[in-house]
Amino acid sequence: DVKVTQSSRYLVKRTGEKVFLECVQDMDHENMFWYRQDPGLGLRLIYFSYDVKMKEKGDIPEGYSVSREKKERFSLILESASTNQTSMYLCASSLRRLGSNFFTFGSGTRLTVV
Amino acid sequence: KQEVTQIPAALSVPEGENLVLNCSFTDSAIYNLQWFRQDPGKGLTSLLLIQSSQREQTSGRLNASLDKSSGRSTLYIAASQPGDSATYLCAGINSGNTPLVFGKGTRLSVIA
Numbered sequence: 001d002v003k004v005t006q007s008s009r010y011l012v013k014r015t016g017e018k019v020f021l022e023c024v025q026d027m028d029h030e031n032m033f034w035y036r037q038d039p040g041l042g043l044r045l046i047y048f049s050y051d052v053k054m055k056e057k058g059d060i061p062e063g064y065s066v067s068r069e070k071k072e073r074f075s076l077i078l079e080s081a082s083t084n085q086t087s088m089y090l091c092a093s094s095l096r097r098l099g100s101n102f103f104t105f106g107s108g109t110r111l112t113v114v
Numbered sequence: 115k116q117e118v119t120q121i122p123a124a125l126s127v128p129e130g131e132n133l134v135l136n137c138s139f140t141d142s143a144i145y146n147l148q149w150f151r152q153d154p155g156k157g158l159t160s161l162l163l164i165q166s167s168q169r170e171q172t173s174g175r176l177n178a179s180l181d182k183s184s185g186r187s188t189l190y191i192a193a194s195q196p197g198d199s200a201t202y203l204c205a206g207i208n209s210g211n212t213p214l215v216f217g218k219g220t221r222l223s224v225i226a
Contacts, residue, residue, distance in 0.1 A: 006157075033213055042218035043203070050211065058213065090157060096211055101146050101165075103205075103214055105158040 003027075004106040006091050012112045019078040021109050023091030029104075030096040032074035034058075034066065037088040037108075049074055050096065081113045116141045116208050120217035128225050131194050135220050137187040137204035147180050147187050148214065150203045158203065162189070194224045 007022040023032065033048040035058075045058030047066040055066050063085060067075040074093075078085055091106040117140045127133050137147070145166050150158040162171040162178040164187070170179040177190040187204055201221045205214040 031211070035216075040218075043205075043216040045213050048213050088155075092158075092214070101207060101211075102160065102163050103148060104160065105150070107157040108155075110155070 004091055004093055004104050006089075006106040006109050008109050009107065010110045010112075012114060013078075013081050015082060015113055017078075017081045017113075019081045019111070019113075021076040021078075021089055021091075021111070023074045023076070023093075023106055024072055025074075025093040025104070026072065027093060027095075027104065028071070029093035030071070031094045032068065033092040033094075033103075034064075034074065034076045035090045035092065036060070037090060043090065046076065083113050085111065086113045087111060116144065116206060116215045118204060118206060118215050118217040120202075120204060120220050122220060123218065124221040124223070126223040126225060127194055129194060129196060131224075132190070132192050133194055133222075135189040135191070135202050135204075135222070137189070137217055139185050139187070139206055139215075141208060142182045142185055143208055144180075144182060144206045145209050145212075147178075147204060147206045149176075149178050149187075149189050150205065152201045152203060152219070154201075161202075191222075194222075196224050196226045198222060198224050 004025045034046040035043045049068045065077045089109045094103045148163045149161040164180040175192040201219040203219040205216040
């Protein structure tokens with residue numbers, strides 16, 4: 001069963017810590033995405049990547065960075081975690097080929113920054 | 115920039131009722147539209163994808179349609195069940211290689 005795997009379901013981190021959220025897909029998808037989801041605000045795009053070592057800023061990139069060293073793995077990095085980054089983080093992947101842009105999501109990581 | 119709106123934000127129906135969830139978008143150049151289901155505290159499960167050349171897709175009791183000219187998509191759920199209770203999200207892309215833009219979802223409660 002093909003899927004997107006996020007390494008942690010729940011995380012609790014302290015303010016100021018460097019936090020890594022990991023996402024791995026086994027579908028050989030070129031595109032990968034990080035969203036955060038907050039009540040009343042919906043899903044907002046943080047960063048995305050169309051290929052290895054490539055990255056593009058989404059709508060809310062401030063306070064975040066990403067790394068894509070291998071095609072199957074896309075990491076979201078909180079350089080210095082703050083309480084306003086407490087949220088549900090969702091990773092997704094899709095094929096680049098036109099007409100096959102089916103997005104698959106992971107189960108999400110619920111991050112709490114205290 | 116594409117914007118996606120879902121109204122109503124919440125809906126409660128008795129079991130067995132047929133229902134329609136609405137999704138509207140501002141840019142008729144939408145390429146694909148995908149409907150998702152999300153259970154509380156969980157990730158997104160894809161329900162249906164309507165690709166650029168299509169007007170509707172069906173899966174079991176679900177039917178989704180896309181009308182680009184009017185900027186609307188609908189998700190029809192037949193014979194609703196309590197297990198259908200969840201938040202339903204629609205999302206679209208404007209070209210073959212862009213991120214999904216989401217609506218804020220409709221929270222559906224099916225009462226037994």
